Amino acid sequence: MGNLNPIQILVDTVSVGGLYALTALGLGLIFSVMRLANFAHAELVTCAAYAVFALSGQPVAVAIVASVGTAMVLALATERLAFRPLRSADQTTMLIASFAVSMFIQKLLIFTVGSRPKPVDPLPILAQPIAIAGAQVSLLKLATILACIACLGALTYLLRRTSIGLHMRAAAEDFTMAQLVGVRANSVILAAFVLSGFLAAVVALLFVAQTGFVHPRLGVQIVLVGFVATVIGGLGSLPGAAAGGFLVGALATLLQALLPAELRPFREAFLFLIVILVLLFRPNGLWPAPGLKERV
Template identity: 50%
Template sequence: MIALQHILDAVNVGGLYALMALGIGLIFGVMRLINFAHGEMVMAGGYAMAMLSALPAPAVIAVSIIIVVALAVAIERGAFRPLRGKDPATLLVASFTVSYFLQNLSVLVFGARPLPFAFMPGLAEILEIGGLRVPLLQFVSLGLTVLALAGLAILVKRTTIGIELRAAAEDVVTAQLSGINVNRVIALAFVISAVLAWVVSLTYSAQIGQLSPAMGVRPLIIGFVATILGGLGSLPGAALGGFLVGAISVLLEVVLPSETRPFREAFLFGLVFIILVVRPEGIVRVCALQERV
């Protein structure tokens, strides 16, 4: 039973990191941009749900998703589209700028003190299943993760839009010459990444039970590490990297002595570093990123 609980924990934590990694990897795939403002999408979703919590749950979910998507599209249109084609360092600095701007804007609007996350408090309910005491949140998180991963896989593999996304990720210039509307594809990538960020926002906010302007930083960093580990530019690699990082994190929680558990992430990043030394291109090698001769 204990082993089953650890497996369930690993799947839930890994799913959270996988969704973060997919959101980051999707934008990198079509723009070659590490979007550090992706963490603020998580933060925005949490505050939106908290501010709308007096409404019926379906309305809160729908409106908060619309808010996060609108913010993502505004960032793409206002910050990244004018800089498209510029030096990658310029885009990277722009993503940092947007991230810190949104964090400080949230401090101005909501204050620096953490606020309680009051949406759907029933998620904290404990279920008894075969001798296991499992929070309802774990099942909701697992269900949302499966739906998000399956929906993204179907979109990318089975639809015209998915083909355009994959074509743009392979070579933006060739995709544009082939008649693909690159502006629309990139905007769509931001929309999808925003929806993924909202799913993370719901589960992560409910887990920590509070909201803060910098709440998206930690999942962003771990999601970025998972993206690198899985292979930058590969969506399957990003998902695999997220689940692997989650499994390692739970394993370290089990095997480390209690006095060293507060430093679990140091051990986690150390192990990831060792893996990348052995395989620097990540688990999944992306052909589009290999040097062409």
């Protein structure tokens, strides 16, 4: 990068951070209702990306619908087959289970399509740069920012203004209590998985458009950073997850721009170091969720 134009940095930060925020929100939705740190979210992203790849000759709209559908169906399938039977298990077992689900889908994908990266360019019209106040900004980054804002807005509306949103917030605060006052566990959890599938597909689409490649470990890369964001923001807190995403995006961009060249390859190591530090000083994140403390 090297270019320290403030608008350039701002656009980079928000477009990178937006992707992380959406990923973190997908993880955070599941965590808040189930206390499950869902590693398999990575494969939702990957499979959605492969759906785009598989339909790359078709109209863009078809590819988008297919990728959203793929991620949602996969999210529901993992819930039904793997996570529902473990709903009453402890966090550690669920975490290991989600690791296993993630590996299972990833290996299945490698088995069926191979591990080599494949080029794909779903949105070629967005490639050209435009100039804003002296900075060269690609249309794609602006589209990413707009898509992120739209998703955040829609999600906020859903959670604040609809009854299922109310149920989800209630379940996030105290699942048992919510059940006692008539919230249906299944519908809340399924809604969370559908939404996280949707968010995964959006992330996949934007990420693939930015990088131009699909490969079976694509999701892992981005979801791991998403985890960082949820932890920094506060596990189980959705505003925290979104804020954490943008914060991580900002950190990544700033580290890239400010670190001396010889330390730049270690950029992500610094990111993970920050996670550990946050966990040490604020174990529940910077914006902790209410009701997270385990009761004795």
